[in-house]
Amino acid sequence: MSLFRIRETGSSFMTEVLAGITTFVTMSYIIFVNPNILSQTGMDFNALVVVTCLASALGTFMMAIFANYPIALAPGMGLNAFFAFGVVMTMKINGAPVTWQMALAAVFIEGAIFAVLTLTSIREAIMNSIPKSLKIGISAGIGLFIAFIGLQSAGIVVNNDATLLGLGSIRNNVPMMMSMLGLFIMAVLTALNVKGALLIGIIAITAISAGLGLVELPAKYVSEPPSIMPLLGQLDFSLIKEPQFWVVVFTFFFVDFFDTLGTLVGVCNRSGLLDENGNLPRSKGALMADAVATMAGAAMGTSTVTSYVESSSGVAQGGRTGLTAIVTALLFVGAIFFTPLVGMVPGYATAPALIIVGIYMMMSLRDINYEDWTDLIPSLLGFFMMPFAYSIAVGIEFAIVSYTAIKLLTGKFRDISFLMVVLSALFIAKEFLA
Secondary structure, three states: OHHHOOHHHOOOHHHHHHHHHHHHHHHOOHHHHHHHHHHHHOOOHHHHHHHHHHHHHHHHHHHHHHHOOOOOEEEOOOHHHHHHHHHHOOOEEOOEEOOHHHHHHHHHHHHHHHHHHHHOOHHHHHHHHOOHHHHHHHHHHHHHHHHHHHHHHOOOEEEEOOOEEEEOOOOOOHHHHHHHHHHHHHHHHHHOOOOOHHHHHHHHHHHHHHHOOOOOOOOOOOOOOOOOOOOOOOOOOOOOOOHHHHHHHHHHHHHHHHHHHHHHHHHHHHOOOOOOOOOOOOHHHHHHHHHHHHHHHHHHOOOOEEEOOOHHHHHHOOOOOHHHHHHHHHHHHHHOOOHHHHOOOOHHHHHHHHHHHHHHHHHHHHHOOOOOHHHHHHHHHHHHHHHHHOOHHHHHHHHHHHHHHHHHHOOOHHHOOHHHHHHHHHHHHHHHHO
16 A cells, blocks of 8 residues: 555555545445536436446546545536537527537547646646735635535525525435434434445435335346447537537637646645645645546547545545555446446435535634735635536636736735736636627
């Protein structure tokens, strides 16, 4: 295990294994959600289940080997919805609809651009140009976003036409009550410093649900993986000369870039993996894993593969090295054969884990310099806008543009890097030209 330098990080083999299992269980919903979304474009559902697992396993394995980080990858939520509903099912180029094969080609090209930028260190330079105060705000914002998603999944926070959001009704709402029970179990175990607290809570709620008949036991626990041939290598580059096609490529590129940036910074900040300057060591390896996984995922037949914020659940359990990612990758491979068993875990069992993880990540706010308003306001704008706009990328936009503007207007020119100015200009242009 010298490859992962476990002892140097203060972790242990068993802690890394538990962290990897926790990360997998927390994000295993993607095995079913991604096929449900992408299959609406006409893609084969059963093949998508296998491809989702394979792409996730490959990307996560590369993250472990290239960067030694406890971060898992999978087809990105939001990006898969844009793939299906924003491109394939609605967009037309020259009067003809965009097929899922054409959309896969756009994803592949986006991944290739990522790889080139990573090799030239441009992407790494952008990541390291983000000030430490914004990285703290981004980390905490992702935490608030995760907690918000968990509260929604639990049915605790629901839509309200009058006030946008409201409290869900607990009366006769068994999923909500089970989520609350899970939240209390995880909170108590976490407070008592019990290793694997989140995983224990998820398993406990799943077991209780099965005992009460809320979760249907599968007829069989092992199934033969279906073929991925309906999706493998189905990329169609026929639109590569069309300007509108490159708009699709840019959109995939933009969202993937800043979602990955936010996730890496957020997760690594909470795990103590950033250096004394707030930069991410071995970032080139992490970014290359993301880029190669996106290209491989497109070739296999899925939308953009990206780093997952749910990785912070494993970090919260003590995961600090690539061994956590290796365990998660192996479980994704195993899930190909045990999809009925993985499907037993209800969403309301994993929702409390997201809430606890969100709270854990918001603890980074204590490191903000509350005496300097030019640092504080941009950081908190990024913090607020992620859940309010329901987008990590939008939160980063607000943080970067406001930081640049406030620093310029207060005469603190030395605090602004050239890349921050360029990024701010690009974000503003994007909003006005979109």
